Amino acid sequence: MRKNIVAGNWKMNKSFGEADELVNGIMTLLEEKELPENTMMIVCPPFPYLEMCTDYSNDSYFMVGAQNVNDNDKGAYTGEVSAEMLKSLEIEYCIVGHSERRAYYGETDAIVARKVDQLLKNEIHPIVCCGEVLEEREAGKQFDVVRRQITDGLFHLTPEQFGEIVIAYEPVWAIGTGKTATPAQAQEIHAFIRGLIADKYGKEVADNTSILYGGSCKPSNAKELFANPDVDGGLIGGASLKAEDFIDIAMAF
Numbered sequence: 001m002r003k004n005i006v007a008g009n010w011k012m013n014k015s016f017g018e019a020d021e022l023v024n025g026i027m028t029l030l031e032e033k034e035l036p037e038n039t040m041m042i043v044c045p046p047f048p049y050l051e052m053c054t055d056y057s058n059d060s061y062f063m064v065g066a067q068n069v070n071d072n073d074k075g076a077y078t079g080e081v082s083a084e085m086l087k088s089l090e091i092e093y094c095i096v097g098h099s100e101r102r103a104y105y106g107e108t109d110a111i112v113a114r115k116v117d118q119l120l121k122n123e124i125h126p127i128v129c130c131g132e133v134l135e136e137r138e139a140g141k142q143f144d145v146v147r148r149q150i151t152d153g154l155f156h157l158t159p160e161q162f163g164e165i166v167i168a169y170e171p172v173w174a175i176g177t178g179k180t181a182t183p184a185q186a187q188e189i190h191a192f193i194r195g196l197i198a199d200k201y202g203k204e205v206a207d208n209t210s211i212l213y214g215g216s217c218k219p220s221n222a223k224e225l226f227a228n229p230d231v232d233g234g235l236i237g238g239a240s241l242k243a244e245d246f247i248d249i250a251m252a253f
């Protein structure tokens with residue numbers, strides 16, 4: 001059965017000292033509280049803090065993920081980080097295709113597909129983001145956009161490979177805006193995504209895939225979002241920067 005996952009995408013925030021304080025706070029709260037059954041937490045800090053987070057993490061508390069990876073094996077790619085490097089740090093998850101990377105760094109579906117391949121080759125679970133911008137939603141194109149992103153980014157995989165994937169649906173109009181998709185809007189598109197997976201890989205693979213919601217998810221709305229049958233957790237931006245809020249979201253299951 002698929003897992004409930006609450007993943008924190010810190011984006012480009014926190015000094016080393018602040019990051020240390022945040023992860024320490026998360027650890028302390030997790031020691032005090034018992035997470036709901038079948039719920040897993042992932043912390044995705046900036047690259048320089050990955051090792052500090054893995055030093056703290058213990059599989060029973062939280063996993064550590066990166067926010068990006070390069071689509072090549074190794075070599076002359078100044079400033080980039082490879083999947084092999086992440087593996088050597090024992091990183092087990094990595095966000096791919098976030099809308100900010102698509103918008104600011106030209107990350108196309110073809111690049112997403114290559115990054116996914118690099119991660120799988122190194123036994124790292126890709127957390128693959130999809131989602132439409134406001135104009136696309138207003139034009140009723142959200143299903144076409146998400147279908148294209150999922151098909152072109154992921155449907156070259158074998159069913160076994162697809163089993164390693166986590167999907168995050170993040171409507172771009174809800175990211176960092178305070179606007180959240182309604183629970184019905186989230187459920188509608190999550191069910192659509194699961195249907196796409198079922199058509200391609202069969203019901204069992206689809207039923208085992210965790211599909212997370214992202215976009216202004218916070219303690220006050222997590223419960224109603226997670227109550228939907230096809231919403232298996234969240235990819236959290238702003239609210240993951242406060243230990244209490246991050247843990248409260250996970251307690252919403």
Ligand code: 13P
Nearest residue numbers: 009175176215216237238
């Ligand atoms: P916010 O939770 O800040 O809207 O960000 C969502 C997001 O982009 C997570 O990847």
